[in-house]
Amino acid sequence: GQSEWQLSVQLLCQLAKGCLLLADRLYGCAAFAALALDRCQQVQSHFLIRVRSNIKADERRAWGVDQTSTIGPFGLTAEYLEEHYRPTSSPANFNEFVANGYYVQGSYYIWGRKLQLVSKWESFNPGQANHDNLNSITGGLNYYILGDNLKVMLDYIHTWSDFRQANPAFGKDAFDEALLRMQVMF
Helix, strand or coil: CCCHHHHHHHHHHCCCCCCEEEEEEECCCHHHHHHHHHHHHHCCCEEEEEECCCCCCCEEEEEEEEEEEEECCEEEEEEEEEEEEECCCCCCCCCCEEEEEEEEEEEEEECCCCEEEEEEEEEEECCCCCCCCEEEEEEEEEEECECECEEEEEEEEEEEEHHHHHCHHHCCCEEEEEEEEEEECC
């Protein structure tokens, strides 16, 4: 048989344009609410979900570790984060889950310390469903006008979703973006 999660995902995939999704007795499953919002926005529909109580984590434990190393013009940074969520109320508002993620970023200065090439790999597992990871790879360029006080950053990011690949009705499983930012510190 199917789990409630698998059944709910299949039903969301069949949601028609311009309809109203009504859900009752959602016991704090924030992941379902997020999927419903995403799907309703895609098909120009709306939803109303009644919950027994607020969607919240009753107990959270988190930890992380990071490291940065610089050798001459080379830089390497890595970080790992993990958070455990456990319900303590009765009845439980949600199922226990673990969310985690990491990234590794490398950089190299050229042209003195004015221009920096940057690349990054990152992965995030929300822990709400099987295969719901998000992964990204970034390539970027930072131009330091006045050191960290004034710089321009240009990044290209390619992101893909294991969950959307397994559930194509939720939209594209991969997307690209370019970001242009300016940092001013005073």
